[in-house]
Amino acid sequence: MAATIRDVARLAGVSRGTVSRVLNNQPRVDPETRVRVLQAIADLDFSPSALARGLSIGRTHSIGVVVPFITRPSVVERLRGIEGALSTTDYDLVVFNVETPQRRDSVIRDLTRGERVDGMLLVGLEPDEAMVEAIQRSRLPTVLVDAHDARFSRVVIDDVAGAGLAVKHLLGLGHQRIAFLGDLPQVAFSYPASKLRHRGVRRALRAAGLDLPDAYTVIGDPGRSRARELTRALLTRSTPPTALICASDLQAVGAREGARDVEIDVPTDLSIVGFDDLDIAGYLGLTTVRQPLFESGVAGVRLLLEQVADGPPARPVRTVLEVDVVARTTTGPPPA
């Protein structure tokens, strides 16, 4: 149906080789011939088959992005960054959403065959040993976003420091009884951010001579509704905290609802800090630790394309993006 290079060659009265040379505008073509070929291309409304070209030159002109749980707003935000960065190039973006370890492994296995994509971006995926080996053996350029394996170039934030900023913000307001609400480490896809943030809170409190008692540490399934329940429980203790740091904005939203459930006013009686600075944080006036999600996607693409173009760097590159506290209306001084 569609025209091929052969048809163009015939119409222009030249060989396929010449058409190819025009297509890839190589110098050694007679200007007149070139014009004739271009005319034929226009007449036939021809454009080359990416598939055939890919097979021939061994590159696909597309990059694969593997994301777990595309439904998480933070992941969407990173994807936006990736798409944005890629759209200024002529690489296609192939998205793989993985929600089971099986699918994750099969996707990565397919991708590392090297025929499907020219590079791979792993978002929020901590590769296990088998995967690391498979990727390295395949030599497929690979970059991690929001994951920490030192054997790959990667884009990360300092979660420990970020949590420390949240603590500092609360200490500055005068809080002493600070609690932490985080994710249960998921079995299938261990996502270490919550743990690191937990550590950051503990460490920063200790540095200030304070403590994070077990009673003020609540861990549960990620998500709003679970956070709501946990917060209710936390606030009905005999000595409730005056401030709560959550491992994510979503949990902070849930925490706020939980506070409302037991009629504890935010920020008068309880200050709440989230993490990520999603859109909703702005809408809701949530104080939060901002991490540059969009930019992480952009940075990941940049790292990856460099690697695709120049080959692997001598040593993996670690890009650390800055975090900061965005103070809005859910934090204030502790109750007297």
Next chain:
Amino acid sequence: MAATIRDVARLAGVSRGTVSRVLNNQPRVDPETRVRVLQAIADLDFSPSALARGLSIGRTHSIGVVVPFITRPSVVERLRGIEGALSTTDYDLVVFNVETPQRRDSVIRDLTRGERVDGMLLVGLEPDEAMVEAIQRSRLPTVLVDAHDARFSRVVIDDVAGAGLAVKHLLGLGHQRIAFLGDLPQVAFSYPASKLRHRGVRRALRAAGLDLPDAYTVIGDPGRSRARELTRALLTRSTPPTALICASDLQAVGAREGARDVEIDVPTDLSIVGFDDLDIAGYLGLTTVRQPLFESGVAGVRLLLEQVADGPPARPVRTVLEVDVVARTTTGPPPA
């Protein structure tokens, strides 16, 4: 580097043809041979090149999704649905974000070559005549989501009726002075939803013997901040409306902020209704007209894959998804 079908054949002591037959599990293979081949495949960690296979059989096993302004939350939600539906198949999802007419045209031109993807999903894009012709000529299976051209199978909602539901909800609460806040029709990508919703409001009011005066019709650039300004202006008129229907949730959020700016309480003095039912609507307690965004993606994929498998339907299929009003806390009876 990576193993090819040739290596597998050699290792298993059979021909390439036989390996291929095993790969596509065709019946006419001796069970023993099959086992031997499978073993060789496992040993070599082989998986077939999608590129070569695609070139050979003329299908790519991937579908292209073209979305304008991937940054809009409603688009993201549709994308989630598309990804979800596709992930249960073995089709890859190639995402194209287009933000200029030039890029839109070049993307669609590339895609209609038929070599890159097996089908195309156009989200929120009203194709112009040239595009329609190009697509039809290429015979590339194409489905529209949230766009109305009758020459294609498509997934839509009844915007007019949806807006009517919003009006009905407000009338039921006793409102008489109802205003509408909508998008300026964008030049580059004309997006008719706002206009249709406007029409729906007007029509429903008229059916109730009421009017939508020009003074109560405010139209501006889409987005929160512009809606905020417009709402402030609207509310400082001599006879402000008691209710405001917005063409999108984002604008409703802006409207609410605008009301707060001029110290008009929602819902005591002003009721606000949005459109879409994004996540934020739930977080903020916004009354809104829910449209099934996620499901629209699922439905679009279903339509498209049928078309890829069975060829084009005799007549384009129009799938209309249901809308309904979700009453939350931004609507109530009008002030006495």
Next chain:
DNA sequence: TTGTAGGCGTTATCAC
């Protein structure tokens, strides 16, 4: 049941 060989559309390496 299995092997052989031509073709998918392009690029690259030769000659000429």
Next chain:
DNA sequence: GTGATAACGCCTACAA
């Protein structure tokens, strides 16, 4: 400067 021709990796008649 241009034209053959052999790859690229797979699939699929057609033979055997």
